[in-house]
Amino acid sequence: xxxxxxxxxxxxxxxxxxxxxxxxxxxxxxxxxxxxxxxxxxxxxxxxxxxxxxxxxxxxxxxxxxxxxxxxxxxxxxxxxxxxxxxxxxxxxxxxxxxxxxxxxxxxxxxxxxxxxxxxxxxxxxxxxxxxxxxxxxxxxxxxxxxxxxxxxxxxxxxxxxxxxxxxxxxxxxxxxxxxxxxxxxxxxxxxxxxxxxx
Numbered sequence: 001x002x003x004x005x006x007x008x009x010x011x012x013x014x015x016x017x018x019x020x021x022x023x024x025x026x027x028x029x030x031x032x033x034x035x036x037x038x039x040x041x042x043x044x045x046x047x048x049x050x051x052x053x054x055x056x057x058x059x060x061x062x063x064x065x066x067x068x069x070x071x072x073x074x075x076x077x078x079x080x081x082x083x084x085x086x087x088x089x090x091x092x093x094x095x096x097x098x099x100x101x102x103x104x105x106x107x108x109x110x111x112x113x114x115x116x117x118x119x120x121x122x123x124x125x126x127x128x129x130x131x132x133x134x135x136x137x138x139x140x141x142x143x144x145x146x147x148x149x150x151x152x153x154x155x156x157x158x159x160x161x162x163x164x165x166x167x168x169x170x171x172x173x174x175x176x177x178x179x180x181x182x183x184x185x186x187x188x189x190x191x192x193x194x195x196x197x198x199x
Contacts, residue, residue: 004149007132011150014124015048015157020081020192021114022161024106027088027185029165030178032105037162043111044158048125049151051115055125056133056143076117081193084114089186 021044029037084106115121128150133142172178 003132004145007128007146008149008153010128010132011153012157015045015150015154016160018188018192019120020084020118020189021111021158023185023189023192024084024088024111024114025158025161026165026168027182027189028106029162030169030172030181030185031091033169034162034166036105037165039108040106040111041155041158041162043108043113044115045151045154046108047112047115048121048154049147050112051118051121052125052128052150053143053147055122056129056139056146073117073119073122077114077119078193080114080117082190085186085190085193088189089183091182 021040025037025040025044028040128146129143132146133139168181169178172181
């Protein structure tokens with residue numbers, strides 16, 4: 001367990017600091033409430049843990065050594081994030097059916113898929129495996145353990161962003177304020193996508 005403490009700290013910082021998934025969780029929570037953002041929370045955590053597991057199983061070597069693959073993933077990630085930013089920006093406030101907000105929402109698979117085309121997630125996972133997984137017979141055990149710990153730590157971190165969104169929704173009483181807030185989040189999401197183009 002002592003060996004996992006540095007990794008746990010790393011996983012906490014990686015999960016709690018603002019990023020595309022955090023922005024999506026915040027936006028959905030403002031619009032649809034905590035439960036509406038829960039599929040994104042679960043999908044983002046599962047997707048990131050899956051990337052760590054996949055890298056540990058050896059796929060990360062291909063990503064680390066093939067520049068063309070990295071560029072393809074980066075391009076797909078930017079396109080996906082730009083599309084999501086436009087969806088957030090252009091979506092009207094959700095209608096209410098039986099007191100609950102209705103309308104298109106991002107789901108578990110879309111959130112998990114975002115991690116799979118996110119080159120930063122892959123580079124983070126490559127760093128995690130190279131630093132924290134022991135070589136030899138213990139490697140498979142370490143990889144499984146690191147994936148599970150990352151999932152368990154990222155879950156409450158993204159959940160905190162969902163709670164933050166729910167709290168923000170209580171402050172944004174008027175429809176006009178909520179629209180402005182969501183458009184600001186959309187711009188932030190687009191900037192985070194374009195920031196991946198920086199060297």
